Amino acid sequence: MKIAQEIVDYVSALSRLSLPEGEKAAMQRELEKILQYMDVLEGLDTAGVEPMSHVIPLENIMREDRVMPSQDRGELLAGAPVPDQEAFLTPKSVE
Amino acid sequence: MTWETVIGLETHVELATKTKIFCSCTTQFGGEPNTHCCPVCTGMPGALPVLNEKVLEFAVKAGLALNCQITRRCRFDRKNYFYPDLPKAYQISQLYLPICRDGAVSLSTPAGEKHIRIHELHMEEDAGKLVHDPWLDQTRADYNRCGVPLIEIVTEPDFRTADEVVAYLEHLRSTLQYLGVSDCKMQEGSLRCDVNLSVRPAGSAQLGTRTEMKNLSSFKAITRAIAYEARRQIELLEEGKPVVQQTRRWDENKDATFAMRSKENAQDYRYFPDPDLPQLFLSEAYLERLRREQPELSPAKAARYRRDWDLPPYDVQMLTSQKALADFFEQTVALGAPPKQASNWIMGQVLGALSARGLDSRDMPLTPRTLARLIQLVQSGRLNRNTAVKVFDAVFDSDADVDAYVKEHGLEQVCDAELVEDAVAQVLADHPKSVADYRSGKEKAFGFLVGQVMRRLKGQASPPAVHAALHSRLDK
The missing domain is CATH 1.10.10.410 (Arc Repressor Mutant, subunit A)
Incomplete structure (x- = not known):
């Protein structure tokens, strides 16, 4: 599958990434390469193969509804890019 | 031209589990910001979600009560979007194999019986709360609500009036409360509703362009928003202008809807199966156990009240509309009060006292024991009805001992x-x-x-x- 410049712009907009002009062409080539793997898969004969919905042959892995202590807030926020006592801070985002 | 309004609903309901859907943090409402959080619900790299078994159980119970088909093999999908209310940059939801599909409910409305089809019911996680700081150019994210389990119930576009919408939501609230799967408190956001609305010439089989309204937090807001939005769309069409497909926000103070984001800016969620969560297989034995555990729901209860106790239809509807009230009534009767007397007291004094105090029936200070005793005193002729009402008002808030109160105030009826x-x-x-x-x-x-x-x-x-x-x- 060919990746047009518009698709690169669209995907980067969805991902909230601003790509410098110089990187767009490289990104275009990389995305194309990734999708070439799909072409390889498309070439396989899958008639009679059941669709797989998960790679791990496990089902019904669940836990009991029992409260465990949450993480200490100070510890949790320590990794945030902007320091604050009680919240994660982000650039203003109003829709 | 006569116009017809066509409405479909998407209702999000917070489940009454103790812990979140994919981690063991508490779901308790409120709490200091970010104190009910862990690496899973704040989306730390490498953290793995594990499904809460209660969430699956509650979703299936709700689906059974709404007459849905249960999906025996189901799984979760990722809905990808970048917005800081979800720190993982995706919401774990269900798109391809929702847990329940193809349900239906019957509603009694003033205009007669109404049939509403349920398109699907799926499980997902709630998002966090964002507070936009008006002074600094900043948004503060609180992830206490992030990961609280939700079910989203999607109807077909089967509603034609706001009355039908309210009747459906009342039925849904009553059913989910009876099941114990949600407290459905609209004021705390545990039942939230998005309204999809379009209009078309009466008799037309084709659907018009719809808008989606968000931020509807009360039955009153829903009723007013529907009236406003239908009128807005009809006016546009009568002026020969098109309705634009968009999401609109209801503004309670301005009594109007406002466009939020247009579909030109189409959301592309790029759903795919979540590889972190193994799939679910629901055995027949599991479903059978949940079917057996289903409690008596309000329609069955109402039929029983009419049959066994010969109560008038209006009383029956009021008593069974809220589980807490029906429980209170049944316990009062179980303690020996004649059903008709118990019903009269509840319909009159009890509901009056609750509404005067702005209380919900779940917050009833009076116990069935006290009401049953009061009724017994009237029955045996020891109190007359007027005095009993005075005693009721005096003991309602404290649930004080009726006999002691009567004795202390010398209220016993003169039988001498x-x-x-x-x-x-x-x-x-x-x-x-x-x-x-x-x-x-x-x-x-x-x-x-x-x-x-x-x-x-x-x-x-x-x-x-x-x-x-x-x-x-x-x-x-």
């Missing part, structure tokens, strides 16, 4: 025949004119004499005893 006889004799002697009036055929005079006797006995006599004593003397 001699006291009643004395009062009657005295009244007859004091009012010879009324006696003469009654004997000459003026029935009204009798009521006056009853009143006088009651007054002498401070209102604590049993009316039948007073009537009998008066008749025995006057009718000689």
Whole structure:
């Protein structure tokens, strides 16, 4: 599958990434390469193969509804890019 | 031209589990920001979600009560979007294999029976809360609500009026409360509703372009938003302008809807199966156990009340509409109160007292034991009805001991025949004119004499005893 410049712009907009002009062409080539793997898969004969919905042959892995202590807030926020006592801070985002 | 309004609903309901859907943090409402959080619900790299078994159980129970098909093999999908209310940059939801599909509910509305089809019901996680700082160019994210389990219930576009929408939501709320799967408190956001609305010429089979309204947090807001949005779309079409497909926000203060984001900016969620969560397989034995555990829901309860206790339809509807009220009623009856008496007290005094205090039936301070005792005192003739109402008002908030209160305030009904006889004799002697009036055929005079006797006995006599004593003397 060919990746047009518009698709690169669209995907980067969805991902909230601003790509410098110089990187767009490289990104275009990389995305194309990734999708070439799909072409390889498309070439396989899958008639009679059941669709797989998960790679791990496990089902019904669940836990009991029992409260465990949450993480200490100070510890949790320590990794945030902007320091604050009680919240994660982000650039203003109003829709 | 006559227009027809077509409405479909997406309702998000927070499940009443103790912990979040994919981690063991508490779901308790409120709490200091970011204190009910862990690496899973704040989306730390490498953290793995594990499904809460109660969430699956509650979703299936809700689906069974809404007459849905249960998906025996189901799984979760990722809905990708970048917005800081979800720190993982995706929401774990269900797109391809929702847990429940193809349900239906029947509603009684003033216009008759109405059938609403349920398109699907799926499980997902709630997002966090964002507070936009008006002074700094900043948004503060609180992830306490992030990961709280939700079910989203999507109907087909089967509604035509706001009344039908409200009837459906009341039915949904009652059903989910009966099941114990959600408290459905709209004011705390545990039941939230998005309304999809379009209009079309009456009789047309084609659907018009729809808009989606968000931020509807009460039945009143829903009713007003539907009226506003239908009128707005009709006006556009009558002016020859198109309706634009968009999400609109209801503004309660301005009584109007405003465009939020246009579909040109189409959301592309790039759903795919979540590789972190193994798939689910629901065995027949599992489903059978949940079917057996289903409680009696309000329609079945209502039928039983009518059949066994011969209560009037309106009383039955009121008593069964809220589980807490129905439980209160049944417990009062189980303690010996005659059903009709219990119903009268609940419909009158109990609902009146709750509404005067702005209380929900779940926050009832009075116990069934106290009401049953009060009814018993009236039945046995120890309290008359008026005095009993006064006692009710006095003990409602504290659930105080009725017998102690009656004794302390000397309210017991005068049953002593001699006291009643004395009062009657005295009244007859004091009012010879009324006696003469009654004997000459003026029935009204009798009521006056009853009143006088009651007054002498401070209102604590049993009316039948007073009537009998008066008749025995006057009718000689």
